[in-house]
Amino acid sequence: MSRLRSAQHLLLAAAALASIATSTSLHSCQEAAPPQTTLHGVQTATLDVPGTPWGIEYAAQADRAFVTLTGLSTNGSVQFGNGTLGVLDTSLFPPSLLHQIPLPQAFQLAGKGGVAVAGIAQLTISPDGGRIFVAADQGAIILDAALAIANSSTAVIGTLNGTTASSSPGAQAVQVTLTPDSKYAIISQEHGNGSAANISLMTPGNLNVVRLDDTDQSAGSSLGSLDLGYNVAGTAISPDGRHLYVTSERYTAPGIRLSTSIPCSELVPGFFSVIDLHELERNPAQARHLDVPAGYAPVRVRLSHHGKVIWVLSRESNALLAYDAAKVHSCFSSSSNARKNASDALIATVQVGNAPVDFIFVRNETRIVTADSDRFNYTGSTTGLTVVDVEMALEGSTNGSVHGRVPTYEFPRAMALSPDGQTVLVTQYDSGKIQAVDVRTLP
Ligand SMILES: *[C@@H]1O[C@H](CO)[C@@H](O)[C@H](O)[C@H]1NC(C)=O
Ligand SMILES: *[C@@H]1O[C@H](CO)[C@@H](O)[C@H](O)[C@H]1NC(C)=O
Ligand SMILES: *[C@@H]1O[C@H](CO)[C@@H](O)[C@H](O)[C@H]1NC(C)=O
Ligand SMILES: *[C@@H]1O[C@H](CO)[C@@H](O)[C@H](O)[C@H]1NC(C)=O
Ligand SMILES: *[C@@H]1O[C@H](CO)[C@@H](O)[C@H](O)[C@H]1NC(C)=O
Ligand SMILES: *[C@@H]1O[C@H](CO)[C@@H](O)[C@H](O)[C@H]1NC(C)=O
Ligand SMILES: *[C@@H]1O[C@H](CO)[C@@H](O)[C@H](O)[C@H]1NC(C)=O
Ligand SMILES: *[C@@H]1O[C@H](CO)[C@@H](O)[C@H](O)[C@H]1NC(C)=O
Ligand SMILES: *[C@@H]1O[C@H](CO)[C@@H](O)[C@H](O)[C@H]1NC(C)=O
Ligand SMILES: CC(=O)N[C@H]1CO[C@H](CO)[C@@H](O)[C@@H]1O
Numbered sequence: 001m002s003r004l005r006s007a008q009h010l011l012l013a014a015a016a017l018a019s020i021a022t023s024t025s026l027h028s029c030q031e032a033a034p035p036q037t038t039l040h041g042v043q044t045a046t047l048d049v050p051g052t053p054w055g056i057e058y059a060a061q062a063d064r065a066f067v068t069l070t071g072l073s074t075n076g077s078v079q080f081g082n083g084t085l086g087v088l089d090t091s092l093f094p095p096s097l098l099h100q101i102p103l104p105q106a107f108q109l110a111g112k113g114g115v116a117v118a119g120i121a122q123l124t125i126s127p128d129g130g131r132i133f134v135a136a137d138q139g140a141i142i143l144d145a146a147l148a149i150a151n152s153s154t155a156v157i158g159t160l161n162g163t164t165a166s167s168s169p170g171a172q173a174v175q176v177t178l179t180p181d182s183k184y185a186i187i188s189q190e191h192g193n194g195s196a197a198n199i200s201l202m203t204p205g206n207l208n209v210v211r212l213d214d215t216d217q218s219a220g221s222s223l224g225s226l227d228l229g230y231n232v233a234g235t236a237i238s239p240d241g242r243h244l245y246v247t248s249e250r251y252t253a254p255g256i257r258l259s260t261s262i263p264c265s266e267l268v269p270g271f272f273s274v275i276d277l278h279e280l281e282r283n284p285a286q287a288r289h290l291d292v293p294a295g296y297a298p299v300r301v302r303l304s305h306h307g308k309v310i311w312v313l314s315r316e317s318n319a320l321l322a323y324d325a326a327k328v329h330s331c332f333s334s335s336s337n338a339r340k341n342a343s344d345a346l347i348a349t350v351q352v353g354n355a356p357v358d359f360i361f362v363r364n365e366t367r368i369v370t371a372d373s374d375r376f377n378y379t380g381s382t383t384g385l386t387v388v389d390v391e392m393a394l395e396g397s398t399n400g401s402v403h404g405r406v407p408t409y410e411f412p413r414a415m416a417l418s419p420d421g422q423t424v425l426v427t428q429y430d431s432g433k434i435q436a437v438d439v440r441t442l443p
Pocket of ligand 1: 072079
């Protein structure tokens with residue numbers, strides 16, 4: 001039996017263990033995470049880059065990757081402006097920075113008109129590999145991938161600006177999600193159109209839906225938005241293309257952690273939403289099926305390749321959560337009761353390191369690696385990459401599911417897996433570095 005097959009059997013077993021797994025309190029708020037075993041013998045190498053690297057993705061073109069270099073970090077706070085798209089040569093270990101494509105200044109201004117701080121954020125590559133969408137300000141910047149690789153001065157081909165004279169979908173776009181047919185760009189607006197700096201002015205985050213032009217690769221028009229919770233963050237599309245999952249860090253505006261001075265007792269938990277993708281394309285405001293509680297500050301969601309497990313990473317719980325997708329879906333697909341309570345869909349919780357903000361599947365989904373940012377820097381806490389054994393996690397094993405921690409620099413933030421599956425690149429936001437990890441040397 002293949003490891004993956006057996007993982008599927010274990011999923012069934014794990015479902016039976018659900019009541020045991022959910023009895024753990026790991027998904028409540030946690031300040032510093034317990035110390036982890038440091039893994040020795042994992043091969044890593046580091047590249048210094050200018051500014052604060054955030055989003056990172058491998059290009060469809062051989063031996064190239066893209067990274068957003070989002071601003072300059074001075075005294076621990078980021079000054080947005082002069083952000084670029086970096087083009088990497090990944091034939092080397094670590095990769096090298098070939099050149100930087102300047103991005104439009106108008107999309108990286110801070111504190112515009114009393115709304116949230118803004119800047120460039122993560123990047124997304126279109127399914128055909130031809131275009132790059134960089135989330136920025138209240139919209140996105142579109143680049144031609146081949147022209148960016150060629151360091152062409154015409155690599156930026158357009159922008160998406162959801163703001164009109166009468167309405168604004170948001171002020172802090174953090175991620176662009178493209179539908180599998182590339183007809184729609186869904187922009188996660190972390191803070192909506194209110195102020196991120198002033199809780200009494202804060203509005204819920206949302207998904208702003210943009211219909212991309214069929215013939216003009218550089219244009220699109222906003223269809224509308226779906227309001228969600230506060231600090232809308234990660235998204236994932238189901239393998240069958242029917243659902244979009246998206247995390248909201250909190251149910252209410254207050255209850256956000258901005259520093260260690262805000263204790264767990266003042267935080268509010270968050271959730272992930274299940275959204276009907278086809279309805280989102282027609283009538284965004286009506287597309288939300290269900291919200292599922294997901295610990296404190298859930299920031300990332302990703303699906304197993306078969307779509308049966310929904311994995312969620314909760315930053316203020318220091319936890320990786322696994323949900324049985326069929327159970328989640330049964331809560332809104334049952335004809336008798338449109339919205340049942342999905343809390344029994346949680347099948348595993350894994351204790352990871354401090355303030356995890358991204359995760360990635362490696363080794364054919366037998367391992368998950370989390371980027372533990374430690375962004376609030378508790379006394380005695382540390383950054384790192386936690387290596388999780390997926391089978392053990394789904395089996396409900398508390399002790400066996402974590403192999404240990406790979407040391408990193410400051411604020412590991414986003415990760416990408418090379419097409420050959422052998423290298424993970426991790427941006428280190430506060431250190432101006434990209435760390436390369438040799439996947440073959442992980443336990
Ligand atoms: C952007 O670069 C210009 C020219 O080097 C510099 O004057 C300006 O201060 C920079 N802005 C930011 C926000 O870094
Ligand atoms: C990339 O293009 C810019 C602007 O034309 C130029 O200044 C820079 O030297 C180029 N970089 C490389 C590595 O050719
Ligand atoms: C987006 O459009 C609005 C309204 O036309 C305009 O005020 C704003 O400056 C635009 N944003 C950017 C970054 O171009
Ligand atoms: C801001 O967003 C809210 C929804 O969160 C919406 O009701 C309001 O109309 C928006 N304001 C503008 C100016 O677009
Ligand atoms: C936040 O916004 C409210 C409502 O406009 C205002 O009264 C208050 O002074 C603002 N607080 C800060 C710190 O700007
Ligand atoms: C869902 O069920 C759980 C456990 O049965 C309960 O603690 C929770 O309050 C319920 N949530 C809602 C929204 O009814
Ligand atoms: C990964 O898993 C898939 C699905 O079970 C399987 O077809 C494939 O052979 C596996 N690949 C490797 C390298 O193990
Ligand atoms: C984290 O806190 C320690 C003291 O507890 C301090 O020495 C260190 O510089 C801090 N790191 C960051 C990135 O703020
Ligand atoms: C997990 O490990 C701890 C410390 O080694 C031990 O005390 C505990 O009994 C173990 N728990 C299980 C379920 O094996
Ligand atoms: C906390 C702090 O000192 N922030 C400062 C960092 O530097 C920028 C730019 O010089 C200032 O604007 C901040 O006030």
